[in-house]
Amino acid sequence: MAARAMWKGVIALGSTKVGVKLYSAVQDRDIHFKLLERNKHAPVEQRMVKPDSDEEVPYEEVRKGFLSDGNYVMLDKEELTKLAPKASREIEVARFVTTDHLGPEWFVRPYYLGPDSDVESYFALQEALADSGREGIVHWVMRNTEYSGVLRAVGDHLMLITLRHKDEVVSTKDVRMPNGREHSAKEAQMAEQLVVAFEDEFDPSIYKNEHRERVIELVDAKSRGKRVRLKKVQEKKAEPSLADALSRSLLSVHKKGVSHTKSQASTEPAKAKKAGSRTRKSSTRKERSVA
C-alpha cells in the first residue's frame, strides 16, 4: 500500500511545472523513553520557570528574546507570526549546479518525491536531471517554514534534501593545515596500499545499530521480569613509529588476503558479510550478557 504523502507541491523550472508529492525518506527507529520520577515511576511534568525564584511562567506568556548588543529585544507571538512566509505550493528552482557542488555538511533531511498527477512529466524531469549531472537548488514553504534544498535524481526517482543556511555551515576555506615533515615516498606508497587493501563497496546493510538493538533487548528482558547483568570493557594498545606500523599493517592484511577488519577476519567467515548478519566485533565480546 502506498504511504501517505506529507505534503504536495509543484516544482517550477521557470514556466515548466511538475506536480509532486513529498514523503519523508527517514523513519525514526529510536526507542523513546519518558522522564519518570525515580521513586514513584510516574511521568514528570515540564514547566518553564524563572531559575532564581522557580516561579512558573505559563506557556502563553513565554516571549522570545533576541540577544543583541547585550540586550534582549522581546518578540511576542503576534510579531513572529507576521514574519512567517506566505503559504505556497511552489518548489521554485533557483538554479541548477553540478552535483557534488555542496558537501554533505549542507544536508539536513532527505525526502522522496513521487509524481502527483502528471506521471510522465515527473519521469521526464527525472531522466533529464539524471542525464544533466546537475542538481537543482530550490526554495519552498512548507508548514509555515521556508526551506532551501537540493533536487536530485536518485535511482529512478526524484529526491529533495533540505539544506542548511549559509551561516550554519562552518567555513574551512581559510584553514591551512600546518606544514610538517614531508612524507617519504615509501610512507605514501604504504598508506595507499593499505587503503587499497581495505577497499570495498558501500554496503550499508552490513551495519547495525547494536546499541539500539541491545536497548530493545534490555527493555524486553526487563518487561518480562528478568534480571540483567551488564559489564564494561577495556581499551586497545598502542604501536610505535608510523612507517613501522604501516608496514606491519600491510603485512597482516596481505597475510589474510582479504579486505576485512582485523577482528572480523579472525572471527568471521568472509561470507557472513553477504548474509547481512555481521555485527561488528560483537562476536569477540564475551563479558556482556543481556538477559
Added chain:
Amino acid sequence: MPRIARKKKSTRHQDEPTQSDSALPKSHWSGTLSFGLVTIPVELYSATRSSRRSLRMLAPDGSPLARRYYSGEGKALENDDLTRGFELDDGSFVVVDDDELERLLPDQSRDIDLTRFVPRTSIPPLYFDKAYILAPAESTHSAYRLLASTMERLDKAGIATFVMRDRQYLVAITSRDGLLRAETLRFADELRTPESLGLPPEKKPSAERVRHMKAAIKHLSKEQAAEKELTDTYWQRLEKLVEKKKRDNEGVVPARVEDAHDENVAEVIDLMAVLRQSLANQKTPKADKASQPGIKKTRPAHAEKTRARR
C-alpha cells in the same frame, strides 16, 4: 535521546566558561582514528552551528527561563529524582537508567577503526546526517596528514562505527583540502525506499517531454556557487524587526551579564585556533622526536565519560 541534565543550581557558576575556555571551541569527542596499526589522535568538532542561537525563551519581564521538572503533585524535582521509562501498552513503565544505557554501548568506544574504504561519491546523499571536522589532537600531524592526503588523492571515504556520548554512530571519514571530516550516516533501517513508500516504478517518458525538461534545466544552469542561494531570509526579516524595535526602544531589556557573554562567544569555530593549540606543544625538535607519530598517548580511560555527564 536527551540526557538528563546534570547541572544543578548550586554548581551553576562552576559551569560557566572561563576566559581561557571560551577562546577555543568545544570538541564533541576525542579519540583515535585507527588505520591499520597506525593510531591518530583526533578531536571532533561540529561542522555546523545553529543560526537560531541568539533567540531565547523569556518571561514577560525579560528574565530568561529555565526548564524544570515537577512531579504530578507539583513538587519540584532535582536531577537525582529522575529516571527514564519505556511505556508499555498497559500504561506501566519499564524503568531504565542512564548508567544502564551507557553500559550497553559497544566497547570500541574511543576508536574509529578504518577498515573499509569506499569510493566517496558512492554514498547516497540520503545517508548523510551530521557533519563534523576532525582536527589532529597531537603535536605531530604526520600520520594525520598522510591519511588525509592519501584518502583525498584516492577519493575514498572510510566507513566505520563509533560511540560518541551515549550513542552509536555509523560514520564516513572523508578528506577535503587536507582536512579530515566525519559525516555521521543514517543506518540502513532508518531509511525508507521508493518501494516501501509505494512510489510508482519508472514509466518511460516521451523523448519530446525529456527534451523539453532538458531545455528547462539548461536555461537555469549556472556555475556560480550555490551558497549564494542559501541565505536565511526568515532570519533577515527577524533581524530587521529587531533593529526597528531597538530604534524605537520598544521591548528592549538588558540581558544578564553571563548571557551577554554568550553572545560574544557564540559558537564560531575557529579552526585555526584549534590547530595552533595542538601545535603549541611542538616547540623543540626534541619534543617532536619524543612524540613519534602513531604512538597513542595514554588517555585517562574515563575522561570522555566524565565530560559527557556534566
